[in-house]
Amino acid sequence: MNELSPVSRRSGGRAARVAARSAPLAENLRPIRPGLPGGQYKPLTEAGVKRIHEAALEALEVIGLSQAPESGVEIMTKAGAILGDDGRLRFPRALVEDMxxxxxxxxxxxxxxxxxxxxxxxxxxxxxxxxxxxxxxxxxxxxxxxxxxxxxxxxxxxxxxxxxxxxxxxxxxxxxxxxxxxxxxxxxxxxxxxxxxxxxxxxxxxxxxxxxxxxxxxxxxxxxxxxxxxxxxxxxxxxxxxxxxxxxxxxxxxxxxxxxxxxxxxxxxxxxxxxxxxxxxxxxxxxxxxxxxxxxxxxxxxxxxxxxxxxxxxxxxxxxxxxxxxxxxxxxxxxxxxxxxxxxxxxxxxxxxxxxxxxxxxxxxxxxxxxxxxxxxxxxxxxxxxxxxxxxxxxxxxxxxxxxxxxxxxxxxxxGIDVTEDSVSIETMKSVCLEGPGHYLGHNQTLEVMQTEYVYPVVANRSSPKEWVELGKPDLIQKAIERKNRILAEAAPSLIDAEADAAIRKRWEIYC
Structure with a gap:
């Protein structure tokens, strides 16, 4: 993928700027990507987490679990679980901590x-x-x-x-x-x-x-x-x-x-x-x-x-x-x-x-x-x-x-919100408020971050009521149906290697 280059207002006109903004971003520049770290929200207090842990250990020691298969009983009792006369496996705290x-x-x-x-x-x-x-x-x-x-x-x-x-x-x-x-x-x-x-x-x-x-x-x-x-x-x-x-x-x-x-x-x-x-x-x-x-x-x-x-x-x-x-x-x-x-x-x-x-x-x-x-x-x-x-x-x-x-x-x-020296610098504010047009539309900084800081929906509609009417009053569900049909029409019949696919179909009756 190509990285998005900073776009100048004089870098070749509106078409060039639009093309640059449409270019795919490098994975590390995308505003979202798989595996983003969370952890900001915690409904349990630290004390609550520890109390739940202690209660779970107590439940394993006192109540245990029933109906393990014979193979499972053998595996777990060899490790230290205890099989009671009632058929329930109980788990000493030390065993759980060891595992x-x-x-x-x-x-x-x-x-x-x-x-x-x-x-x-x-x-x-x-x-x-x-x-x-x-x-x-x-x-x-x-x-x-x-x-x-x-x-x-x-x-x-x-x-x-x-x-x-x-x-x-x-x-x-x-x-x-x-x-x-x-x-x-x-x-x-x-x-x-x-x-x-x-x-x-x-x-x-x-x-x-x-x-x-x-x-x-x-x-x-x-x-x-x-x-x-x-x-x-x-x-x-x-x-x-x-x-x-x-x-x-x-x-x-x-x-x-x-x-x-x-x-x-x-x-x-x-x-x-x-x-x-x-x-x-x-x-x-x-x-x-x-x-x-x-x-x-x-x-x-x-x-x-x-x-x-x-x-x-x-x-x-x-x-x-x-x-x-x-x-x-x-x-x-x-x-x-x-x-x-x-x-x-x-x-x-x-x-x-x-x-x-x-x-x-x-x-x-x-x-x-x-x-x-x-x-x-x-x-x-x-x-x-x-x-x-x-x-x-x-x-x-x-x-x-x-x-x-x-x-x-x-x-x-x-x-979340990235706070860096660049992102909180007031230099852009100074140039816009003291020297520029009094707004940030079209500013280099705005164009630079519009793909790396913002996420845009594919089917959701953000047009004004007037534009919505001019577009034929698009319906969200209908747009989803259209995108679904387009993806399925263009998708490969199977992503399994053709020889393997044929061998699978020969051995088992495949319905789809």
Missing amino acids: LAKAARNITLFGRDPKYDMHLSGTNTYFGTAGAAVHIVDVEKREYRESTSHDLLAASKLVHHLDNIHFFQRAMVCRDVTDNLLMDMNTLYACCAGTTKHVGTSFSDPSHVADGFDMLHMIAGGEDKWRARPFVSNSNCFVVPPMKFATESCQTMEHCIREGMPVLLLSAGQAGATAPAPLATAIVQAVAECLAGVVYVNAMSPGFPAIFGTWPFVSDLRTGAMSGGSGEQGLLTAGCAQMHQFYGLPGGAAGGMSDSKLPDMQAGWEQGILNVMAGLSGLNMIYESVGMHASLLGFCLESLVLGDDLLGQVQRCIR
């Missing part, structure tokens, strides 16, 4: 293209998708229908071409594939065929994992290349809150670890239902469950890359239904980010869900507020940040396009 010391930090999640690598260190923030929506939102018909493998592939392609969405985790279920093995394989294929950004997926049965790695080795060009740069992570609900291991998911996790696939240790309790109703105690349970996962992973493979996935959700306590777009959800997510930073572990949580059924004003405020809170908290991996509606039941392709604009503004908030 925390061994846990991986500052990990990198790879893309198939290295330019999409994500460095999970400190408060670096990355935004992406996730979920298991069973419906796709048809905004033109204002209705929901079952999601398909074609929808998943389309979502993957869109994410690949939207700069402010940094990774693609399986966002919906392929309801057109009735065989469970083929559903998992079509899910993995659709994710990888559409993007070379990092991908996350899950397996519905431990017996499907071997097939999944056969496909990944084909895509990577061999097992050695896969192990050198594993570009897919396993989203693993290894616990069933409250405080139970998910037996089959644990078996899947063990297999993925042996095959070199990073894992997301996902605890997804719902406050007031499967997690305590007080927000602080909901975090306690999520932290306790994920600490059990840290023990599990590091007892099996010390230092293996794992993401601390505290995902506590919120209930609308009037009905018991999930409320993904609530302010309480933002608080839970930001509080979890503080716990991740307390442990120094790479962490992820859900950050941008909406309860709204369509990409309307409700969706805008819910997604905007939650993503800003998650980003400012310094959460490393912000899952479900775009596209997810109806409290995770519906996914909207147009919302990916709109969300790309939204996340651009969110990331500008995360970056």
